[in-house]
Amino acid sequence: MTGPLSSGCSRPPVPLRLVALACLLAIALSVPALLSRVAAERQVDTLDVALVDSALRTWEDARDVGDQRALATRLTDAGVRTVVVGMVSVSEHLQSGALVAVVGSGRRGRGPVPKELAGPGPATVLRGRTGDQVFARVVDGLRREFGDRVTVATRPSPAGPVPYVRVDGTKDVSGVSLGYDVDRLRRLVAVGFRVVVALPTAVESRPSWLRREVDRAVRLTGSTTVLALGPLPFADRPADAAAFAEFLAARRLDLAVPDLGPTPGAALYAARLPGRIVRAHVVPVTRQSVRDLDRLVVRGHRAGKERGVSLLVVRPSPALSPARATDGVSELASRTRAELPAGLRAGPPTAMPAVEPGLASQLAAFGAALLVLAVAGAWLVGTPVPFPTVLKRRASSAGPSLEWRALPRGAVAVVWAAVGLIGVGALVSGRLVLWQLVTLAVAVAGASLGVLVALGMSEPPAPQRLPRRTLAAYGLGVLVATTTGLVVAALGSRSVMLVGAVPFLGVKVLLLAPPLVVAVVGALRVGSGTPRWTVDLAAVARRVRPHHVLAALAVLGAAGYYLVRSGNSGIAPGPELWLRDALDQALYVRPRFKEAFLGFPALVVALAGRWTTLPRWMWGAVAAVGTASLVDTFAHFHMPLALELLRSAYSVVIGLVVGSLIVWWWRGRKKDADVSDGAVRSPAEVSPS
Template sequence: MTRNKWLWGVLLVLIAATSWGLIQRMTTELSNNQYETIIPYDEITKLEREDLSGDITTDMALKELKDGGLDAVSIEPDTLSNLEDNEILNIMDKDKIENVLYFLGSSEALPEEEGIYLTPPNEEYYDQLIKDHFDPKILNINDQTLYFIEGTEKIDDLPLGYNLDTIDKLKKSGFNVVLRVANQEPDLNPSLVEDLLKIKDKGADAILFTGNETIGYSKDKDSAEKIKTYTKKLTAAGYSFYTIEFSDQKGMQSVARSSDYSIIRLHSLNLNNTKTYEENVDQLVRAVKERNMRALFLRLPHEDSKSNLDYTVRLLKDTEKEMPSLFKSGDATPFSTIQVPLWLTLGLLISATLFIYIAVSHLLTHKLALVATAGMGVMTLGYLATQKLLILQAVALGVAVITPIFAAIPNEKTLVEKKSIITQYAKAVGISFIGIILVIGLLNGNEFLTKIEVFKGVKLVYILPILYMTVYAFWGNIRNLLKTNVVYWHTIVIALASMTIMYYIIRSGNQGSVSSIELLIRQKLEDLLYARPRTKEFLIGFPFYVLSIYLLIRKQEWAKFLLIPGVIGFLSIMNTFTHLHIPVYISVLRTFYSVVLGLIIGYILIYLFNIAKKYFLKAVNGRFQ
């Protein structure tokens, strides 16, 4: 016991000494408090094209959106196809030209080669753009000038470059400009990068990749090197990059690493959905507040142009109105760099080793604790030699799995002697936070903050503590259980525990079923408390844990089975903090509410249990078994 007290002292000193990394993480999150809203330029121009009344112009729409709070507009490079869509030119094939000549009674010969024919744009900018990219043959057919571009490949969707006039107009209107960039054929990407470099000083701010790939990605062996080369050039020019939530764009990890994580997290919302207006606003606010999103990309609803514009302007205004005062609408920027020096990581690895030794010696045996310590020592040396991130992720997983078990299993002798629920509850929460601090510290840095790298092993944190607690509860009690006479109140407890476990299984994971009533309650809790506590913590895990401690103090061995649902609270709060892209202060606030509410509901559960016990004892003639 004396040895463990000494080790606890060393561990707490180490955690205090390494807390600088956690403070830096929280400071970085809180200081980056600007978010931006983005709408594609082609959807804004579409408002004018599809307005049957003729009252809406692109300039008017831009002004209304700006007044509503829109911060940025994304633009795509011009292609022959979208130039045709915008009525800047016409694209025709050979058959169409021959048909026109036939009806005109003309017998002029056309080039024998395969290709497409264009009507020259009236605007000099576009005319020069086509000449620079395709060097077309200039034909005079039936007194009409046409451009002929030879080739059998589909060239009408190839990027011609970004419209500098559009960029200039958007900048003068007060918008940030986001460039949409698509991965091209390998031989076209170098020229695309050069175009991006040339227009950087024209006012472009950041790059948002389209499709499922980043620029330079391919299945070739040199793909990563190409991505690295392109990214470094663009980063040096001043570009930052967006990463889209729930979109696994191939090559993004290489882009992030090569840009030193000059990444802005983006949440995309298509307003042409089945959600209510209020749900759309809530979703946008929650993305910024709870998931460190700093860009909100909106696709306009499919309605008539006037309704479309009015809806979007109203949404922008209400999103800004509902956004917490911490956040301001403006120019989104990447998070500042979190410095994690080697000495800090080493201190955390030593702290994790001590923590696991103490935990294993408490849960199992001193010999197994020494084996676990030796394993941790090997991993620490391995990290010092290689500095592989995977080693830190493995250590963090070990800490995350053992922490809920260590926190939930009490020292039965001490528990009976002190007879204090509050003391044991506080001790369990304290152990949990030590493990949480270690996990956050080990997996600290911009790679985790931007979710380019993640905590590995979430499912194990959900499953292993419950399995261990099940074995712990049954160990040594099976024979006694088989001999125990079952009375009414036993069946009530068994039914409650069974329903709790079933509910936990149904609700675990992102695909869990949630009723409309619960969604309403969730929203009310969020409105009231800023960050909603997790249901499985304050309604299931912690109340059952409090009840189990109450009964264990009274030497009720069967109460160990209540630790099975009880451990859910501790593994859930660990799981909350392993979502490393979520702001730390949000996770702390959410957990604080869960701990406090769980304790209160736990005492209510004790009260209800005693009433039920008294009632059923009377029902079986006062016998309590």
């Protein structure tokens, strides 16, 4: 199959005006869901700085009451108005010396124990202090966890009887929670701190005990927020988790969850607590970070404006001296609250209001998704695809033969219908994973379509028409990608996604698939010039040279690095991190490098240059990195929609400027080469080729 399609410069398979109208219709269908999302996002505008209780407790151990009050005043004046208070555990009493592990719990070897507690088998034996009230509370907590496996005895001493406790069947009880320190809570409230109650990361007891502890703590402190710094309670016990979530809802308590990384159990709790989820960000203060507080301030602000974080939890390192930790935390809190970006204000943590689009909004967003898929499928109809064919064996035939055929409408329609059925199943069953599969399919199709549409705006025009035609093609490709992003944002406009409890499914697939789709389509259209050929794998293997292998490994390595560095936890070199922080401060939200400095400049180069067919498609495959990244920006559902649009606008404009500069430099270079060679060429031949 030969002809215009094989060069990638034919008449577009779908009229360009129809593509533009389809984009506008898809945006209109997405508006209802997007409006409900924007209304909720506008209400999350506070940023609170909280300090973990364990750090404050360490600093106050050697101070009298007057020093404690002075320290509290200094912290509150700096902006630390909230303290995160966790449960006391056996490990804390072991560290303070109130308990000593005689057997087990990290103890190596054995020590003297009462005869009543000596015996074979694995066990933990702890020794308390004479007359200390801590020991009774520890015993109560251990009996709650281990029941009749707990035995208590004493040994006489000159100062009085020394208490011991043995727990049979376990070698470590340091993680057992003993509840909240009531006296501690009262002191924090007395000096003017707000309290956020931290939930334990592991609860072996029944939910009733945890409910009693939390209820007592919030009544004493007036707290309205509980925080999960690790796995949520009963994450592996859905029935108990549901009961505890109902308790939180009945007490009108907001649940704060970390913003980075999946939190076990977050999806279950978020589904049962719509409108009561607060996003939190943990800020570690170490020796190194104290020397560079600017970076912590910038990243704290970034968490607030880009990820909907309303609670910054400052956690100083135990390696810091009390004085240095106090100075670092005070300066960090003061600068964070004093230099808040526009749109944020200091105040108690705010929960994201519930966002649950009605059936009409969901159907409209689903219709927009089907529309994008339909245009993408129609654009691929007629693409030359190699099909195996049976030929009579000839002497020249060394293997199976292939011939080109146009991709039929029926095959595209079947795929479109399959995605539609998955979407209908998601609407009927409420299964979020099915809805996410539809979202992923739309994202990949639309990101690929943006580049294919831009490249398909007919053959490169004459030089005098080049700028206008290039801008038109660039604008249409950007419109398709942005439309896809808005449709994806509409599909993800529901509470469990907006608070980050359920992340977007298939981020890596979205980032890799569009460049691969564009590259494959280009290879098919370029290679379709030969109507039929014979596949001889042995002959292909004989032609492989070491530099082919090295090139393939380089491409795979680049793709791997491209994927690994993507995402909130992706790797990035130090200079790039510095540049990100600088752009955040200068532009309010930084453009994504994959879009502004790679993908969109490549799209301009592909459109503006009079390339031969193969290089044009190679540039197009690189350009798909930009459109995929733009769609992925809108798949960051926790990011406010206005910031997603602003970030994308920066990328589009910067990409256009950078790409134009590359084209201008390349043409100047070609002109110089032609003059030095003494060649006489037409203006059209001076363009990149």
